[in-house]
Amino acid sequence: MTGAAAPALQLRGLSKRFGATVAVDRLDLDIPAGSFYGVVGPNGAGKTTTLSMATGLLRPDAGSVGVLGINLWSRPAEAKALLGVLPDGLHTFDRLTGAELISYAGRLRGLDRATVRARRDDLLAALDLADAASTLVMDYSAGMTKKIGLACALVHAPRVLVLDEPFEAVDPVSGAAIRHLLAGFVEAGGTVVLSSHVMALVERLCDRVAIVGGGRVLAAGTLDQVRAGASLEERFVAWVGGPQERDLAWLRRS
Numbered sequence: 001m002t003g004a005a006a007p008a009l010q011l012r013g014l015s016k017r018f019g020a021t022v023a024v025d026r027l028d029l030d031i032p033a034g035s036f037y038g039v040v041g042p043n044g045a046g047k048t049t050t051l052s053m054a055t056g057l058l059r060p061d062a063g064s065v066g067v068l069g070i071n072l073w074s075r076p077a078e079a080k081a082l083l084g085v086l087p088d089g090l091h092t093f094d095r096l097t098g099a100e101l102i103s104y105a106g107r108l109r110g111l112d113r114a115t116v117r118a119r120r121d122d123l124l125a126a127l128d129l130a131d132a133a134s135t136l137v138m139d140y141s142a143g144m145t146k147k148i149g150l151a152c153a154l155v156h157a158p159r160v161l162v163l164d165e166p167f168e169a170v171d172p173v174s175g176a177a178i179r180h181l182l183a184g185f186v187e188a189g190g191t192v193v194l195s196s197h198v199m200a201l202v203e204r205l206c207d208r209v210a211i212v213g214g215g216r217v218l219a220a221g222t223l224d225q226v227r228a229g230a231s232l233e234e235r236f237v238a239w240v241g242g243p244q245e246r247d248l249a250w251l252r253r254s
Contacts, residue, residue: 006069008033008160008191009054014063016049016215023049025215026063031193031208033068033159036186038206038223039195040232042240046215047195048088048164054193055085055162067160081109084158088165088195090149094138098129098148101137102155109156116155123151128177142169150178154185161185163194167201179205199233213240 009031016024024046052058065072067079106116127147210220218239
């Protein structure tokens with residue numbers, strides 16, 4: 001049942017196996033509506049697989065996903081209409097211009113042409129892509145491609161925005177524009193869920209965080225609860241473990 005109290009995302013018993021590898025292992029997580037939520041974990045922790053299942057890009061072997069109280073797998077059209085998604089390693093129609101790609105995304109979401117045109121122009125300006133609106137996406141830099149993917153995720157005004165490594169390959173000026181846009185989205189009542197390897201970025205942006213390792217949630221709560229008086233990076237290392245130290249004497253020149 002939908003309602004103001006329903007979590008933005010409610011994950012229950014999510015599991016996914018690739019051959020002999022268990023990527024996600026009966027994972028449970030509640031992401032409150034209106035939060036700026038960070039999901040952190042080492043490489044291979046299951047972050048991308050979890051977010052892919054949470055947004056309908058990948059079907060779980062077991063478990064359920066609720067989007068603002070709507071079951072993603074039994075009512076996919078309703079649930080996905082509430083989601084904006086920026087996957088990591090996005091593959092897109094790169095022979096369209098930036099303006100055409102946003103317009104295409106808006107039309108796929110059922111928006112009329114006038115609404116698409118107005119929102120497209122707003123997003124291009126907000127993300128500093130107006131000068132590249134007529135450039136083919138195949139000629140965009142990695143950072144520009146990330147920004148045009150974010151614009152496509154936002155054009156239908158979703159209520160929950162799920163971003164996998166949204167700041168990767170983005171320059172500082174563009175990063176500031178994205179941070180401002182996302183902060184405004186949350187202030188207006190939206191929910192942002194992002195994964196990142198950059199702990200300082202998560203601490204700066206997010207009010208809640210989950211540490212994922214081995215396909216499970218190791219710690220979750222408000223930023224202060226998870227940090228427990230230390231830095232997020234220190235708590236992260238304490239939960240997932242650091243690398244084994246080894247003396248590489250052969251690298252030293254004596």
